[in-house]
Amino acid sequence: xxxxxxPISMDSYEGQEVNxxxxxxxxxxxxxxxxxxxxxxxxxxxxxxxxKTKVTNEVASLFIPADRKSSTLSLPRVSLxxxxxxxxxxxxxxxxxxxxxxxxxGTRLHILP
Amino acid sequence: xxxxxxNPRYQVTQFGxxxxxxxxxxxxxxxxxxxxQKSSQAPKLLFHYYDKDFNNEADTPDNFQSRRPNTSFCxxxxxxxxxxxxxxxxxxxxxxxxxxxxxxxxxxxxxxxT
Numbered sequence: 001x002x003x004x005x006x007p008i009s010m011d012s013y014e015g016q017e018v019n020x021x022x023x024x025x026x027x028x029x030x031x032x033x034x035x036x037x038x039x040x041x042x043x044x045x046x047x048x049x050x051x052k053t054k055v056t057n058e059v060a061s062l063f064i065p066a067d068r069k070s071s072t073l074s075l076p077r078v079s080l081x082x083x084x085x086x087x088x089x090x091x092x093x094x095x096x097x098x099x100x101x102x103x104x105x106g107t108r109l110h111i112l113p
Numbered sequence: 114x115x116x117x118x119x120n121p122r123y124q125v126t127q128f129g130x131x132x133x134x135x136x137x138x139x140x141x142x143x144x145x146x147x148x149x150q151k152s153s154q155a156p157k158l159l160f161h162y163y164d165k166d167f168n169n170e171a172d173t174p175d176n177f178q179s180r181r182p183n184t185s186f187c188x189x190x191x192x193x194x195x196x197x198x199x200x201x202x203x204x205x206x207x208x209x210x211x212x213x214x215x216x217x218x219x220x221x222x223x224x225x226x227t
Binding site: 032036044046049101 | 117146154155156157158201203205211212213215216217218219220221223
């Protein structure tokens, strides 16, 4: 059961790069790391997912060190519209009864003009 | 566009009066999930269906039930809502249960219990 720990909140300014780190010390071999973004009164939205090393898509990058005990979501050149809660999710196969989907507390990112 | 649809977006019910929330998907995904999210908290998984196989989380109260009559639809039934059940209820889908499959969330139904 991989528990995640993230900073409760972060502030940044428009145009800056924002890095949010998630700790998951007891990540299992078959666990993937997924990040979601949630705006108020909306459902979470998938941002990026990775298993190891680095993943990049059109909105973010995900850095995963070799031991996979943490991961860092990187948002380049943020704007006011990136103000949201960001969740790090670590999970594997739900068929295993010991496996669960547990959202951590999330990081409230506030972008300032 | 393929998507996850939840109806209604806002639901008000009385204490103890059964209520049903609905979710439909056009993604043809095998897995459908129901989450409860209270104010300023993370989503909490209540249960999920893998095809017709129902999987309840151990700490989900018996007051919460679910039905999945076909691939596209899934319902959340709250048999006797209490004030503590007021929350946003999120439906999500994924192609598989493996952690590599991302979840697609609906917009949620905000439930108020009076």
